[in-house]
Structures are given as C-alpha cells and as structure tokens.
Amino acid sequence: QSKTPSKIDNVFQNYSHSEISRDAATIKNSVVMHLTATFLRTPANMDSGDAYLASAFSVRDRLLQRWNMTNEYHDRVNAKRVYYMSLEFLIGRTFDNALLALELRNEYSKVLGDVGFCLEDIIDEERDAALGNGGLGRLAACYVDSMACSDYPGWGYGLRYKYGMFQQQIIDGYQVEAPDCWLDSPNPWEFPRPDVTYPVKFYGHLVRVPDSKHRFTWESNVVYDAMAFDVPVPGYGTNNVGNIRLWSCKTNSLFDLNKFNAGDYAGATGGQVAAQILTDVLYPNDNTNEGKELRLRQEYLFCSATLQDIIARFKKTGKPLSELPDLAAIQLNDTHPTLGIPELMRILLDDEALTWDEAWSIVTRTFAFTNHTILPEAMEKWPVPMMDKILPRHMGIIYDINLYFLQSVEEKFPGDRDLLRRISIIEESNPQQVRMAFLACVGSHKVNGVAAIHSDIIKQSIFNDFVTVQGEDKFINKTNGVSPRRWMNGCNPDMSALITEAVGDRTWINDLTKVKKLEDHVADDDFRARWSAAKQKNKQRLADYILSTTGIKISADALFDVQVQRIHEYKRQLMNIFSVIYRYHCLKQMTPAERAKEISRVVIFAGKAAAGYWVAKQVIKLINSVAEVINADAEIGDVLKVVFIPDYSVTAAEYLIPASDISQHISTAGTEASGTSNMKFVLNGGIILGTVDGANIEIGEEIGEEQIFFFGCLAHEVGDFRHYLRFHQPKPDEALQTAFDLIQNNTFGDGAIFQPLIDSVLRGGDVYLLSVDFPSYIQAHKAVEDAYRNQEEWVTKSILSVARMAKFSSDRSIQEYAEEVWNIEPVRVTN
Template identity: 55%
Template sequence: GKEKWPRGDEKVWKEGSRSVNTDVSSVTKSIVNHVQTSLARQAYNLDNLGAYQAAALSVRDDLILNWNETQMHYTRKAPKRAYYLSLEFLMGRTFDNALLNLGLKDQYREGVTKLGFNMEDLLEQERDAALGNGGLGRLAACYLDSSASQELPVWGYGLRYQYGIFQQLISPEGQQLEQPDPWLAGGENPWELPRLDVSYEVRFYGTAERLPDGRALWQGGQEVLAVAYDVMVPGCYTKNTNNLRLWESKPKRGFDLNSFNAGDYEHAVESSNSAAAITSVLYPNDHTTFGKELRLKQQYFWTAASLADIVRRFKNIGKPFSEFPDYVAIQLNDTHPTLAIPELMRILIDEEEIPWGKAWDIVTNTVFYTNHTVLPEALEKWPVPLMEHLLPRHMQIIYDINLFFLQAVEKKFPGDRDRLARMSLIEEGFPKQVRMAHLACIGSRKVNGVAELHSDLVRTTILKDFVEFEGQSKFSNVTNGITPRRWLDQCNPELSALISKTLKVDKSVWLKDLDRLKGLLPYAEDAEFRKEWAAIKQRNKERLAHHVETTLGLTVNTNAMFDVQIKRLHEYKRQTLNILGVIHRYLTLKQMSDAERKKVNPRVVFFAGKAAPGYYIAKLTIRLIVNAARIINADPDTRNLLTVYFLPDYSVSLAEVLIPSSDISQHISTAGTEASGTSNMKFCLNGGLLVGTVDGANIEIAEAVGENNVFFFGHLTPAVEDLRYQHMYHPVPVEEKCPALAKVLDKISGGMFGDGGVYEPLLNTIRQNDYYLITEDFDSYIGALEMVDQAYLDKEEWIKKSIRTTANMGKFSSDRAILEYAESFWSIEPVKVT
C-alpha cells in the first residue's frame, strides 16, 4: 500500500523537488548557479578550474538524487547485500565517467561550450583519486562500476587516506623520487558526501579478560572515531547509484580535557595526532608486507568500523542473527581485511551473546576470500606479540579458532604433526606470527583465485593442505575483469562510436553485454572498416604524442609501432627483460648497414610504473631504462628506428591515454608469478596485441582471441621450479647459456649508459641466481619480438588481428566477473531502482 506522507504538505514537497538535469539549458542553468553561489564567482573571473568545479557540482547534484533514491530503495526492499572490503580503491577521475554513465556527456559538452569553455580542458582539471597501488585497487574500482551497472546491491568499504599513492618524479640521473599526494588539499571533493553523523568508536590496546560464560571484557587502551565519507558510484544507463563508504579516523573527543587541566597541552594534541594518523597514508607497497604497527591499526580500524556499520544495518531489518548470512555477504579483497573474521566473532560472542559454535557458523557462511598472489613475500603475517598488544581480544579468538581447527585436522589426519604445523594459524619462530591467508581461508565460505592458472596454483601450492582437508568445492576461480565503460567508452570514444555504428546497437546495450562485440568479427574482412579502425588507432597515437609533447616536451614518432609496458615495477614483472631486449635491439641496429636498416620497422617503446620506495632493485631498473633511453634516443644512426620513453608518475589517467594508442603491449612475468594481470585485458579490448608469457590471464585471453593473435614465449609454469633448482645447484654462466644477453650485460657494465658500476646489483640478480629466469627466457623473448616485427609488416593482416582481438574480449568485462561473484558466492540479485 501507499506509505503515509511523513510531514508537511506532500504537494509542496513534490513541487520543490528536482530531477536529474537532462537537457542542455537546465545543465547550463545549474552550472551557472554553482558558479554564482557555491563558488561565489562570476563569468569575469572564471578559469578552467572554476568551470570544472561548477560543472562537477552540477553533476554531483544529479548523482546525489540517484544515490539517495537507490539507498532508500535498498533499505525498503531489504535484499541480501554484498560488501566489498578493500584497503585500496584506485578510482582515478570521476567527472567524465559519471557523465558517460549518466548518458549526459553530450549535453554537458554543449553546455560547457556555450559557456565559453572546452570540455577536454575541464576534464583535465580533475585530480586522480589514487587510493591504491595497482591491479588490486583498480580491480576493486572496476567491480564497483559493474555492481552499480548490473543493479546489484553492493557497497564498498575502504579508507579515506589523506595521501594517496605518492607522486613519482624522475631525477636527471634517472632516480625515482617520491612526493606526497595530498589529493584532498584542493578543498572540497565533489564526489564524496561527508556523513559526520555516521561514526563508530574503535578500540586499540587495553586488556581482554575472559568471563566464565565464554565472553570477554575488552577495555582500556585507546579509542578513536571512524567517520564515514560516502562516494557515489553511478551505474551505466541506470538510476542505480551505489555507495563506497570510506572511513576517516578522528580523535574521540578532539582533545583530552584531563591533559589540558594538567597543563599537558602537548600530550593532548599528540593523542589527537595519533588518531588522525591512522588514515593519513596509503602504504605504497604492492606485494610486500612489513609488519608495521600502523598498517595493522589501519586494517583493524577499517574492518571494525565496516562491521559495526554492517551489523547495525542488519539489526535495523529486525531479523535474528541466525539469518545474518541470508542478508549479508562480505568479500575480503586479499587478506588485508581478514580481521573481519575474529571481529565478527567478537561482536557475535561478546556483544550479542551468541555461543561460539553458532557464531562460527554465521561467520563462515558470510565471509568470502579472494587471493591475489602466490608470491611468498606477499603473504601477510603478523607478529603475535604485536597482535596481542594491539588487539588482545582478537588474539584470544584467533587462538581459539586455531585450537578447534587443529583438533578437527588431527581427527581427519591422526598423528600427522607436520601437517598440523603447516596448517596452523600460528607460524612457529621468533617471534611467532599469525598467518592471515590461513585465517582467511578457514573463516570463509569460498576461496577464489583471480585467473584459471592462478586458482590452480592456489589449490596446489599455498592452500594445498586446506583443499585436502576441506574438499575441492570450497576453492574456485573467478577470472578478473575490467569495466568497458572506463576502459573503452571513456578512454577510446572514437572506437566506441565506431563499434556502435557498426553493430547498429546503442552503446548502452553493448557496454553492458560485451559479448556483443563478437558482431565485429565479419568486419575484419571489410577493407573500409579496417581503414576506419586503423585511422582511430593512429589518432590515438597522436593523442598520446601530443600528451608527451605538452607534458614532457618530447617529440614522438607516430609512424612507429607503439610498444607499451605499464605496471608496477617489480622483478617478477620483468621490466628488466624488456629494457635488456631494447638494448639488444639497439646493438643489432647499430651493426646494420643502411640498406638493412631501411627494412626495419620503427618502434617506440613506452614504460611507465612506480617502484615501492624501498625497493632498491626496482628503482635501479627505472634508472637503467631512463639512462638507456637518453643514449638511444640521441643516437642519429638509430633514432628514427628506435626510441624509448619512461613516462613518469603512472596513473589511471595516464593509462587512459596510453592504452588506446598501443599496437603491442608486454605482459612478460615469469610463468606462475602474475596472478592475473588486468592491463593485458585493457590493451586487447582496445585492439592492441599482446606479447607475453604463458601466465595469469594471458592464457585465457589467448584462448578467447585465438593463439595466432597473441605472441607467446618463455618457459611454462611447471618448468620454473626445476630451472630455479638448477640455477642454485648447477649454475651455468650467462655467457654460455645466453651469449646475446651476456653481450648486453657487458655493454651496461662497460659504461654504455653511464657508470656501469651503478647497475651491478641489478645485473648480479641475473648473473647470480636469476630467480626470475631472465637468462632462460631471453632468446625466446627476442624471438617473439621478431615475430611481432614480422607480423607488423603485413599491415592489413595486423589490423585484422587487432579487430578480432577486440571482438573476442567480451569475457573480460568486469560485469561477467561480478555476476559470477553475485551468483555463485554471494547469492544476491539485482535490485533495480525504477
């Protein structure tokens, strides 16, 4: 039945309420209104930044309307919801994305033009929200976009860091320098709603006293406040606008009055600083954990606030806790939020007075865990003494979980002490450590990896014992995906338009049903279509060249093949292999006659990516790239044929310009080390071909687009362990194993790119035990690049490959991935806002 109007005159309310601005004149009115009132400015003194801010505020109004309606609708319907807990959300810019998802880009472009501005200039004003390191954080952002677009009731929970990932500068010597990214310093962030009324107290330290009834009393220590900031996440061509709730830490009472009275002003200010410090900075490490107390504090602060919020929302529905898993699914993005498991146990047992067994049932039916890496250095462990100190009650709960768990293991495998030691939540040693992946695994209903090969490796290596104990069915795979909204429609508008025109389908349809791209396949045979396709690639190259020219003052040869490797700097990703390959190419070119050189296809190699500030070898790789580029680009013999650029400060926005321009991109990790990779998908979706190892999602991409459209090389995963063993016990010098590589290394040592001594530590990683198998894969890598050159000579055939690649990328939409999570894990359904 119709709800009773809550207050006042319904008619007056209805007359006063507005709807989303959909025509140009209401858009311009709204922008002008924001210029005059929100910004207190006028046409006379309005610059691009001001115009962007006013336009953003205008879109923000629209988002708020949809967001409000969506949240109200979800509350009324009370469906089962899923919560995506991620310490990183690498959102990038919002303005363009919001306009496209709302279907308002054209109206805004026209409106902004009428007001005397250029849309592209305004888009450039926005600063990236860079609250993530790389793939894991960007995946979370894609999943939010897909959840909203598929009208799924999903919320994200994260932290509102004051400082996102550092800004990368490159010194003249080629050193990476880091600068803080105070992304909020510009004032208001139009894409978030501060919810100062939504806050929770979070406790650290203190004592936990066990009570006879199984509960415990945790008291004392430090209490801080978690305050909510809501980021609106618009779906594509739907009203559904989901929520990303980010927590900011605040001191509980602002200042400690007792300290003031005691004349201890400094102490009072200090404690407020220490509360604020919790969410001040994103840790800039991808794949390494350092056991820093502040990082553990961040993890607990965020999981505790999120769970308090989730439990409160559940209680509002008025159902008994036994039904909690029917209303709530919690996805752990990696082990970072694993404390959600003991925290939910603590809430259920200590606060809701639910007995242990029932509480454990609730937890293990609610929580799901995604693993993103099998690299040993990335598997999170926390020292027991630190846990005991910071979270005394949680440590008790972890010990109890471990006790029950090991009893069950012992029952199934009597007397197998090695197995117990391997599976325990506690790793023996000095100090003892809590193994977070084990805790995440046994506390979850399902565990998944992020690509087929990776999920197999999870099952057969790091969690093998757990599969033997709990059975196969708990362990599965969800191959990662990317949102075609940002990674095609937004970053490559011309290609998007060509696709709509060719398929004769509106983009609102195919962008949400990406398998429709298959309809492009017959057009690979159409010469006219190929011409259009190639022309768009060419214009995207020019767009990148223009960007490089305006930001770095460098001229790029747009007639060359664009060869791109952009990702975090890491030994396993082997940017080193790439730059050594580039130097090999340079040496080969140098030896050629003029006549031979005439036959060579020009190539421009782009690198971009950040290294963790403490990762010495990765930083040396950057230095080698920059210095090699300096010498190579200046050589008149070769510079028409080979140039190299390291583009500083890689970001989502830079990726949006780089990806559509690439002819070929490199995904060349040592087999078995890259869990999935997601930029590989972005390049292929934009018609770039891929050179790569048989690793991560490369394998599934090749299955989808056809192996003849991918350039594979290198040893396969099963060989890797054996090769490493040989390197350890039967080393063969590089000169013998791979003379071509040895020559390259000698040139570097000999000072071709500046003082060779600088690079010795990097070169020694290859000469000594070569853990990432560069010597083993070098020849086949060079072979693969030659195949690329060969294939590129036949332009028409290359374009066909490019078209077929895009056409077959439907599987890699994050819509497919999120629907797999929704259906097979979370059991949630779309709730459309009408």
C-alpha cells in the same frame, strides 16, 4: 532521535519521482549557481579549474537523485547486499565517468562550449583518486562499477587516505616520491557522514564475563572514532548508483585543551596526531608485505568500523542475527581485511552474547576470500606478540578459531602431526606468527584465485592441505575482468563509436557479448580503415601527451611498444630494457640503408617502485639512462626511441592503453596471478607479447593463438630451472651478453651503478629466469615485427581480438561471484 514531521511527506512527495533535468538552460543555471554560491566566483573571473568544480557539483546534484532512490529502494525491499572489503580502491577520475553514466556528456559539452571552455580541458582539471597501488585496487574499482551497472546491491568499503599513492618524480633518472595531496582542493565525489561514526578500540585488557565460556569485556581507553565518507558509483544505463564507504579517523575531540592552556602545545595535539596518522597514508607496496605495526592498526580500524556498520544496518531489519548471511555477503579483497573475521566473532560473542557455534556459523556463511598472489614476500603474517598487544581480544579469538579448526583436522586425520604443523593458523616460528591467508581461508565458505592458472596453483601450493581437509569445492576460480565503461567507452571514444555502429546500439557497453558482431565487419575495407584511423588518432594523442610530460618528441607512425605496470622483479621490466639495449646494439651495427628498412619503434615504460624496493628503483634508473643515450643518438633517430613516463596513474593508463600496438606482459610463468592491463590493451585493439602466465593464457584461448605472441618457459618448468640455477652459473646467450657488455662499457653512464642488476641474473640465482627466457623473447620480438610489417593482417588481428574479448568484462566476473559465491540477485531500482 529526532521525529520526522508528518508534513514532510507532502512537501517532498514528488521528490523521488523527479527526472534528471537535462535542458541546457537548467544545466547552465546550476553550473552558475555552484560557481557563485558554492565557490564564490563569477562567470567573468572563472578559470578552467572553477569550471570543473562548478560543473562537477552540478553533475553530482543530478547523481544524488538516483543515489538516494537506490538506497531507499534497497532498504524498502530488504535486498541482500554484498560488501566488497578492500584496503584499496584505485578509482581515478569520476567526472567524465558520471557524465557518460547519466548520458549528460553532450549537454555539458555544449553548455561549457557556450562559455568558451572545451570539455576535454575541464575533464583534465580533475585529480585522480589514487587510493590503491595497482591491479588489486583497480580491480576493486572495476568491481563496484560492475555491481552498479548490473543492478546488484553492492557496496565497497575502504579507507579514506589523506595521501593516496605517492607522486613519482624522476630526478636525474631516479624515482623520487612526493606526497599525493589529492584532497587539497574540494572533492565533489565524497559526502562526509558525521552521523555515521563508530568507536574503535586498541590495546587494553580483557575481563571474562562471569559464568561464560567465550564472552569477554574488552577494556581500554585508547579509542578512536572512524567516520564515514560516501563516494557514489554511477551505474551506466541504470538508475542504480553504488556506494564506496571510506573511513577516516576523526580527531577533533582529541584536542587536549588543558594541556593547551598550560602551554604544552605539542602535548595538546599529540592525541590528534596519533589518531590522524591511522588514515593518513596508503602503504605503497604492491605484492610485498612490510609488516609495520601502523598498518595492522589501519587494517583493524577499517575492519571494526565496517563490521559495526554492516551489523547496524542489518539490525534495522529487526531480523535475528542468525539470518545475517541471508542479507549480507562479505568479500575479502586479499588478506588485508581478514581481521573482519575475528571482529565479527567478537561482536557476536561479546556484544550479542551468541554461543561460539552460533557465531562461527554466521561468520563462515558470510565471508568469502579472494587470493591475489602466490609471491611469498607478499604473504601477510603478524607476530603474535604484536597482535596480542594491539588486539588482545582478537588474538584470543584467533587462538580459539585455530584450536577448534585443528581439532577438526585431528579428527579427520588422526595422528598427523606434520599436517597440523603445516596447516595451523599460528606458525611456530620465533616469535610465533599469525598466517592471515590461513585465517581468511578457515573463516570463509569460498576461496578463489583470479585466473584459471592461478586458482590451480594455489590449490597445489599454499592451500594444498586445505583442499585435502576441507574438500575441493571450496576452492574456485573467478577470472578477473575490467569495466568496459572506463576501459573502452570512456578512454577510446572513436573505437567505441565504431563498435556501436557494428552492434547497432550502445547496449554492448553493459553486455560485452555483443562485440562478437565485430567479426562481421572484419572484411569491410571502409570499417577497417576507420578502425586503423581510430588507433592512429589515439597514438597521436599519446605522442602529444608524451611531449608535454617528458619533452620527448616521438613519431606517431612508429610501432608503439608499451610496458606499464608496477616495477617489480617478477614482471621483468629488466628483461625488456636488456632487449632494448640489444636492439640498439644491432641498429648501430647496421648501415644507414639497412637501418632505413627497420620498423621504427617507440618503447614506452611507466610504473612506480615501492619506496623501499631498491632493485626496482635501480631498474627505473637504468631505463632512464638507456633512454637518454638512445634518444640523443642522431644516427638512430626515430628508428628507436625509449620513453619513461613519470607518475603512472589510472588517468595516464587511459591515454596509454588505447594507443598501444603491442604491450608486454612478460612475468616469469606462474608469478603473475592474473594481470588486468593485459585485458585492457586487447579490448582496445592492441596485441599482447607475453608469457604463458596469468590471464594471458585465457586471453589466448578466447581470441586464438594467431592473435597473441607467446614466449618463454611454462609454469611447470620453473621449479627445475630455478633449482638448476641455484647451483650453476646462468649462461647468457649472445644477445643478453651483449646487453651486459654495453652496460659494463659505460655506454649508459657509469656501469658500476647497474652491476647489482646484472648480478641479480649472474650471481643471484636468476630467480626470475631472464637468462632462460631471453632467447625466445628476442625471437618473439622478431615475430611481432614480421607481423606488423603486414598491416592488413595486423588490423585483422586487432578487430578479431576485440570481437572475442567478451569474457574479460568485469560484468561477467561479478555475475559469477553473485551466483556462485554471494547468492545475490539483481534488483532493478524504480520509484
């Protein structure tokens, strides 16, 4: 502990009062300073990559003032904080976001323009921080953004993967994965905190503390150090700057100099390799659980470091641990961070010597849990022998949690053995498994789903018994939302300018209820024309992006039909491409004169398949094979184009979403917990073609059924259809059969490659009900076309939709969590 010299107060007394410097000369100086001093370049030899780094570091200097002010202020007033624990934060780029939040965009644009750079090109130099798979990870990023913007004292906690979401290359139509080396160039948006490092133990054995019931010493020599990296989250329209604290495994001390000196080089670095790999890569699974031992170790490193850090911060207040729930709320983003529950128990029992009941009361008042899926293949279960080997203390604590829980169930429902078996945290399989969703539920005071239908479904399915035992009030809904900063103001400047004009100022960016004002302009011809022009410009921008990334030339005058998301059977990209094939067939049957009357369409796909998900990868191959044939067919020309954009990312989404006319959200009813891109598309004036599933339903309720194209069977009908299809061959309608025929005729190359996909419908029980929904899907496409022919009505739908979308701001979601789950209040940061 070093002492602060008393003089320091005088030297820095004005520090926290300093305003962000905005004048062009000062900004230019700071960019040149970073260019020359931080990166050893000169203005004469700088390229746009240098210009990005120098500008980004200069912006970050300005951000730091607010960041320090925020943390000092929250410490000073002992603010209750919320900790959002997530194995994934799909952040994307930060530079433009920070420029907008600090209201410095025009200033930097000018300074860069003066030296011959265009801000858009500079922005394009930044690599995405892709520390997440899809919806769940992006939701975490939107939520920390909303906490920052709404003045909530909130932190994200996650892992700093050296390799984020893999890069997807398309070779010969197939997905090929390459590592995402996002840290190869300097990252202006992270701050290493070598002083914030915690030891994390694995394996070893337990020694009971004499005369104690629940207190153990855990002895092991396998100890890794987790070191913090802090990522700032600039709040728009506020001084509040949030923080995402990411842990990385530290390895320097693990170098074995004795082995090195003896010439054993592999042995010398072996310990480092073993440690390093813990935070090396993000598991690329969306909605599936691989059950790998390394993943369990990753999860524990994350949970242990995070809980130690939260406790250390709490202890600085000098308050007794019984008051932890008054100063800290912890949200578990799905079950991935569930080990935080036994880890906090371990700290309170073994390190702090609390009794079981004291500790358990603190734990259950601190944690809350969000479930994001009902797909059985995504449910985390860990074999008891594996958990016992790696985390013996936690396995013991989980057994005790389960014992006390089952005792309480037995008290309420005496003699119901089947209930006990069903509800046990330990599944009596061979080997036994720890059901992480049950552990998360038992250790939390609130459990929520992510859209109304999903929250209902989980109450009737996986948590049905828990509702009976623990009561209905514990199980609530928190419909997802997305950040208007990134998903409107950032990615769609022209539309945003129109909204600002309609509202009168920019306050809608932090209060989306104000977009209602757009309804006043829906009959204003000039406004409508500019609304359409904004969409048209976005479509041209996307056409340019597609040309540069794929070499495919498309017309910006066509209808843009977009499905971009992880490739998964339940999302039914396969149904989409079957319908494209059918459409191609129909166009081929027409005379040129008939074809000329058709609406030109570009069908756009993008998305990654989990590396081990063979069926999903075959779907990518089919899309690319179909695209190749159709795009080369001179007879078809611009009437139908099919594009698969490789390497979908947050940044690609920022190009794609503002340019869509219709987007598809076509999961089998009951399978998509919420979906969040559906919200983003509509917030950008796009129209949804979708099933009655996830948040589509609430979007339809808000914007009105005239503004959305629904089709397909309903969630409550799925069970019967599936049951029927287990015992009966599906009967494809003529359209679907035509698609099968074309594939089997080798229209798109060797049809045999795709037979397994056809068989998943015809012989695999058609689990996702393609044959059931196909006829209404084709009908819905027709309805979309008819509506699109009437451009006047289409523009009305587009404006009305955006006007009615306020509910889907993540600010609304976060406010609900704050009030109903976390019990925290906004804190306005001032000097």
